[in-house]
Amino acid sequence: MKKVIQWTVILSLVLVAGFFGVVLKATLFDREDGVRDKLRITAIMPHTDQGYWSSVTEGILAAEKDYSDQVNVRVELPQLNYNVKQMTELVNRAVAAKVNAIIVQGIENEAYLAALQKAAEAGIQVIFVDTDIEDFVPHLYVGTNNLETGIMLGEKLAAVTQGKAKVAILSGEENYPNLEQRVTGLKKISAQYPDIKFLRLDYDNYDALTVMNKYNLIQEENPEIDTLICVEGTGGQTLGSFYAENPGEFSHILAFDYSEGTIQGIRTGMLDGIVIQDTHEMGYRAVEEALNLFLNGGYSANCIYTDVKWVTSSDLDEEGHYVP
Template sequence: MKLSKWIGMSAFLTFCAVSVIFLTLLGQDLFKIESASDKTESTYQYHFVLIPEELDNEYWQLVQKGAADAADVHHVYLEYLGPKQADVDDHLKTIDMAIAGHVDGIMTQGLDAKKYKPLFQKAREKGIDVVTVDTDAEGSKRQVYVGTDNYYSGFIAGQALIADTKGEQYVGIVTGRLDAIHQKLRVKGFRDAVSAEKRIHIAGIEESAITKSGASGAAYKLLNDHAKLTAFYGTSALDGAGIIQAIAQYRSTTDFYVLAFDTLPDTIQALDDGTIDAVVVQHPYEMGYQAVASLVRLQKGEKEEPLQYTGTSVIRRGDLPLQQTDRKQGVQP
């Protein structure tokens, strides 16, 4: 009897300890937001939060840089919070935490409209403005979308493949997330663009989980599964680097055509080296800058255009070096 009581007491104490640790960690994050809200009252005009799907992603760090520059101009206290690695549940929890912290505005992705709609509605009911960046949540209560027209970006990628290749092509698609709407649109646009070309075939599609190692594994699987493969299309920022890594490891004699997304340093270096043939260019800095500026205007009661597309194009080796526009602080792109 004493032994069972001791076991029961140990289990209870363990549960209490775990609960205290969890609440302490949660409290630290909530305190960060709440203390920041206090700070905005005395130092800043507004308190905004940028919540990416993955904090350490190079693409999102460029979005954050644009947002930070705009925040400096508009006297905004800006936080950059989110999962360390892509995780939809953690992403949703961070948005909910920002709502609980009574921030003035939220910038984030609408990765799955069904899951994000209730949170966006909750934010609006509390008077918090919501701008989606990079990935929209159509039909939700978000006020503005700032980012790429993802269907169009996929379509021009398909047009690039048609223009740059001859003869039969068997394409392996590596996509960041199979369930993410922006990735789906990039794939759909691509498929629609090449659908009328009988010489171009989609051999297969694999998920990279928006990591370089995941992209390499996905490309290697496509190489193993499809002997006729001649081309690759990567739809997220790290896919291009992962694809060329897999090609190098596979040691095939085929000269693969590789079409990648985003102008990250490794991708541009590969384009210059000739291991990547074309890159779809987005403008993450401008997305971040415009998202903050849009939230500021919403806070002032101004009417905003709900769809604010940033530019998209395809570049090839001949377009290098890229021109880096020197933007003076305070000048909106």
């Protein structure tokens, strides 16, 4: 009995101590600590509405979690998607806050680039993800090698069409470097397969209505075209989401980027396959490289290319889901 009482008292004390020492602390003191000495990174994303940039953001936050004792990341978003003016303001604000690094998409905008240049001059690292600004100094790009990815897509085109196709390309914004590089790489396949002919190139400006208009317009204006290639994510996502099954106007449709729409398109047979960029890796490596410069005084390389993967229906599981 005496021992039971002793143990009860000890247990009660331990419980009380644990209650205040551990549980309360974990609950009420659940705050960031010691960030003054951490590497402060501001990641300015154009948006996180779709899977692409949310995946990049997830990669950034995953790296922050893995290096939580060394890195603190603040993700900033413009109030409107792709509002470069607001993104520029966010850059200026980060510069005023004297952050250590800024992770941004490379956008060819004068004020935007000037703000970034000002940041670089203030000693702030500027890291481009997804889209590169090649002449920016000092320079670090983390993302897809778009030219090589275009070449790979051409090889897949040859494979699915057995080297004979009349192709229409649906791109995003005109003169957007990433897309232009993909188209350049893609067209190189003609040298090997003369029966693959690229008959037209259209731009969708990243919205579903334009994609559907272009889809119908191409068929009307060029009924001989049997293959459609969407080198920007919106095209494949729109077509995959809109059609429950392949209406059969095009024999083959090849698309870009992971999204619910593109996966559904593969599942229904609307899309032959998609090129998936490793966006998570983009965000993760961008943070790692910022830390690398901070700790070691240099980057691994000025251009860090992340993986791309060709995904078809054979890569889906029994329930039609894609598990990377």
